[in-house]
Structures are given as C-alpha cells and as structure tokens.
Amino acid sequence: MIDGKVAVAVVGCGGMGGGHAVAISTGSGQALWMTDGSKGRELAPGDTDLKTKMVLAGTYDVKEERQEWARNQGFHTYDSFEQILEDPQVDVVLVATPNDSHKDLSIRAMQAGKNVLCEKPVMMNSKDLEDVLEVAKETGKVFYPRQNRRWDKDYLIMKKLYEEKTLGDIFHIESRYHGSRGIPGDWRGVKAQGGGMMFDWGVHLLDRLVMMIPEKIKTVYAKMTHVTNDEVDDGFIMQMTFESGLTATVEVGTCNFITLPHWYLCGTKGTAEIKDFRDPGHMVILRSWEDKDATPILMGEGLSKTMAPRNEDTMDDLPLPDITYDRNQLYSNVCDVVQGKAEQIVKNEEALRILRLMEAALESDAKGVAVQFE
Numbered sequence: 001m002i003d004g005k006v007a008v009a010v011v012g013c014g015g016m017g018g019g020h021a022v023a024i025s026t027g028s029g030q031a032l033w034m035t036d037g038s039k040g041r042e043l044a045p046g047d048t049d050l051k052t053k054m055v056l057a058g059t060y061d062v063k064e065e066r067q068e069w070a071r072n073q074g075f076h077t078y079d080s081f082e083q084i085l086e087d088p089q090v091d092v093v094l095v096a097t098p099n100d101s102h103k104d105l106s107i108r109a110m111q112a113g114k115n116v117l118c119e120k121p122v123m124m125n126s127k128d129l130e131d132v133l134e135v136a137k138e139t140g141k142v143f144y145p146r147q148n149r150r151w152d153k154d155y156l157i158m159k160k161l162y163e164e165k166t167l168g169d170i171f172h173i174e175s176r177y178h179g180s181r182g183i184p185g186d187w188r189g190v191k192a193q194g195g196g197m198m199f200d201w202g203v204h205l206l207d208r209l210v211m212m213i214p215e216k217i218k219t220v221y222a223k224m225t226h227v228t229n230d231e232v233d234d235g236f237i238m239q240m241t242f243e244s245g246l247t248a249t250v251e252v253g254t255c256n257f258i259t260l261p262h263w264y265l266c267g268t269k270g271t272a273e274i275k276d277f278r279d280p281g282h283m284v285i286l287r288s289w290e291d292k293d294a295t296p297i298l299m300g301e302g303l304s305k306t307m308a309p310r311n312e313d314t315m316d317d318l319p320l321p322d323i324t325y326d327r328n329q330l331y332s333n334v335c336d337v338v339q340g341k342a343e344q345i346v347k348n349e350e351a352l353r354i355l356r357l358m359e360a361a362l363e364s365d366a367k368g369v370a371v372q373f374e
Contacts, residue, residue, distance in 0.1 A: 001091060002089050005052075006053060006054045006334070006338055006339065007054070008020075008056060008090075008091070008094050009056075009057040009058050009078065009090045009092070009094065010056070010059040010060070010096055011060050011081055011095055012096035012119075013061035013067070013070050013096070014061065014063075014066060016096045016119055017059065017061065017066075017094070017097070018069065018070070020096055021059050021075055024050060024055070024056040024331070025056040025074075025075065027050040028328075029048070029327055029328035029331055044327065046325055047326055047327050048328040048332040049328075053335040056076075057089055058075060059078070060078040060080065060084055084114075085109060085112035085114065090114060091114070092114065092116065093105070093109040093114045094117045095116060095118045097119075098187040098194065099121060099195075100192060102123055103124070103131065106122075106135075106143060107131075107132060110132075110141040113139070115144070115334075117144045117334050118143065118144065118145055118146060120148075120203045120204065121355065122145045122355075125359065126352055126356045126359060129348070129352050133348055142344070143348060144334050144344060146330065147203075147204070147350070148330050149204040150345075150346070151325065151326075152208070153323065154262065154277070154281070155212075156323055156325060157320050157321060157322075158263050159211075161265060161320075161321075162212050162265065166267075166321075167265060167266075167267025167268070167269055167272060167283065167285070168269030169268045170266065170267045171247070171267065172248070173213075173249070174261065174263070174264035175205050175208065175209055175251075175262070176205070176253070176262060177205070177251075177253075177262065178251075178252075178253045178256035179254050179256065180255060180256055182254050183195070183228065183234050189229055189232060190231065195231070195232040196229075196232030196234075197233050197254060198224065198236055198362065202250065202252060203354055205252070206354050207351075207354050209240075209248055210350075210354070210357070211350070213242055213248070215246070216242065216243045216374040218242065218374065219371065219372060220240055220357065220360045220364055220373050221239045221240075221370040222236055222237065222360075222361035223236060223237050223238075224362075225255075228254060234253075235251070235253040236252055237249065239370075240373075243374075259275075261273050261275050262275060262277065269285060270315075271283065271284050274320070280320065282318065282320060283317075283319075283320060284316070284317050285315060285318060287314055287315055287316065291310075291314040294308035294310075294311075330345065330346065333346075357373065
C-alpha cells in the first residue's frame with residue numbers, strides 16, 4: 001500500500017501496459033497514452049476517481065525504449081520483474097505482456113505474495129488458467145482477468161435492450177468488429193505468442209455475448225480466415241446456438257473495406273443496430289403485427305409482397321436509450337477485492353468458460369464441423 005491506496009506495478013509497458021500506467025496515474029481510467037502528449041479523459045458522472053483508491057507504484061518493460069518512455073512520463077521504473085516482486089509496497093502486479101508469458105509471470109507474482117490483474121486473454125489455453133487458479137487458491141492471492149469491454153457503452157445499451165425485452169424476444173444477435181489494416185505488425189501475428197484475432201478480439205466479443213445471454217451454448221461452428229496472415233487467423237466467423245434456440249454470430253475481420261454492423265439485434269417486436277463505434281445507433285419498433293398487408297413491389301425481374309418495405313405508420317424509428325455507468329468499475333473493483341471489501345465482478349470461472357469456448361471454435365475450424373459445447 002502507498003498512502004493507504006492499492007499500489008499497482010505494471011509489467012509490460014507497451015501499448016496496453018503504457019495505457020494502464022496512464023489510466024492509474026491520472027485517475028482517469030483511460031488506458032490509452034496519447035501521441036500528442038495529452039493524458040487521460042475527463043471523469044463523467046458516475047465514474048470512480050481512481051486517485052482515491054489506487055496508485056501507480058511503477059512500470060517495467062524488457063525494452064529500453066519503453067523504459068525511457070515511462071521515465072519521460074514521470075513514472076518510477078523497475079530494473080527487473082524481480083525488483084517488482086521484492087517491493088513490499090506493491091499490492092497488485094498488472095500483467096500486460098504478450099500472451100505466452102501471462103502464466104509464468106502470474107504464478108511468480110502470486111507466489112511472491114502479490115495479487116494479479118491480468119490482460120486478456122488471461123492464458124493461452126484453459127489448462128494454463130486451471131493451473132494458475134490452483135496457485136491462486138494455494139497462495140490466497142487474487143487473480144483477476146481484465147475483461148474490460150463489459151463496460152463498453154454500446155454493449156451495455158444492447159444488454160439493456162435484451163434484458164428489458166424492448167425488442168420483444170430476441171432470436172438472433174450479431175456482434176462484430178471489421179477493420180481493413182490486417183493484423184498489427186508485432187507479436188499478435190506470431191502463433192507461439194498467442195497471436196491472431198480470436199485471441200485478440202474474439203475473447204472480448206464472446207465474453208460480452210455470454211454475459212448478455214444467461215444460457216448454455218449447445219453448438220459452435222467457426223471458420224478462421226487467413227487473408228493477410230498464414231500463421232495466425234486474421235479474422236473469423238463464428239455461429240453459436242443457445243439452449244433456447246437463440247442464435248448468435250460473432251465475427252472479426254481485418255480486411256473489410258465496407259463494414260457490416262457492429263451490433264444487430266433481432267427481436268419479435270423490433271430490430272436494433274449500431275453500425276460502428278462512432279454510431280449512436282437506432283432501433284425500429286413494430287406497432288402491430290396485424291398490419292402485414294403490402295402492395296407488391298418489383299424486385300429485379302419479379303414481384304414480391306413478402307419483401308416489400310413496411311409503411312412508416314406501422315413502426316417507430318427511435319434512438320437507443322442512454323445510460324450512466326462507472327467506466328472505472330473494473331479497476332475500482334480490483335481494489336475492493338484486494339482489500340477484502342467485495343467479490344470479483346469478472347470471475348475466473350467466466351474467463352475459463354471463454355477460453356474453452358475459443359478452444360471449441362478452433363476445434364470446429366480444424367475439423368470443419370459444428371461441435372457440441374455445453
């Protein structure tokens with residue numbers, strides 16, 4: 001502890017680790033270091049001011065240029081990972097290194113008496129996470145998966161629509177990210193280090209989806225793409241069927257110059273859409289199923305009544321609801337859990353389920369068939 005606050009040391013001070021250092025040191029919670037030198041964001045109503053709960057003890061990275069960057073920000077830098085473990089003031093080690101090192105660093109940290117906040121995907125496979133959780137149990141230390149995109153506003157809005165049945169009963173959900181720059185030119189393109197878009201983005205989209213839908217997943221069918229990279233997947237399309245019959249499509253693409261909607265919810269009384277992260281989205285709510293008759297329209301070389309667009313007076317086009325929430329709740333909860341004041345919001349069994357779900361997707365891709373999951 002430092003001045004009565006939870007002290008966090010960041011190991012791995014690259015893009016994400018550097019972002020964590022800025023988020024904690026400024027109290028803003030924005031895990032992003034800006035190229036123009038600016039830091040953090042303004043706290044919104046409902047946000048926890050992290051300066052009241054946690055403090056940055058320092059950072060460490062194996063690359064000297066990142067050490068120098070951290071020093072230029074005014075951060076304390078450790079000379080080694082061992083030095084972090086030897087610092088009695090450090091309560092939490094935040095692991096933000098490439099995926100293949102998460103297991104070793106997490107185990108060493110907990111055995112040294114430190115709690116761990118680990119970047120996603122927390123491990124390379126479910127067996128590794130089982131091993132890490134056994135060490136957490138043996139040492140009595142906290143292991144906390146950083147599944148931070150449960151706090152994305154677009155997701156929370158769609159989850160609200162689902163739970164409140166604003167669109168009626170949801171029967172199909174699509175969640176995707178499309179980009180057009182390929183895989184980042186770093187370790188994310190290396191299989192041995194846990195690269196690929198399933199591990200990079202799939203883990204987020206799947207985590208959000210299963211937290212929205214409290215059902216067992218019956219079948220999984222997935223196809224990985226290798227348009228720009230042969231070693232790891234540069235995208236995927238994944239289909240899931242839940243026990244109620246609800247279906248979901250999760251998709252990531254890195255060679256898409258025209259994108260499909262980020263969110264697409266289909267219900268018995270309406271449809272909601274968010275095109276991308278810049279779009280506030282909208283929903284169309286049906287007034288009555290009784291107004292089904294339509295004048296035939298010419299479609300290509302034929303007529304159709306089935307696909308004729310609805311009249312505007314039979315439905316309402318509405319903005320999506322707004323919400324207020326604590327954007328810093330994950331960091332805040334880590335502090336409370338470490339101090340014995342709360343239970344983990346992001347639970348380890350949830351992270352384990354997502355790893356197993358990704359393994360099922362990879363199995364489906366390898367075999368070319370749908371696989372049973374739960």
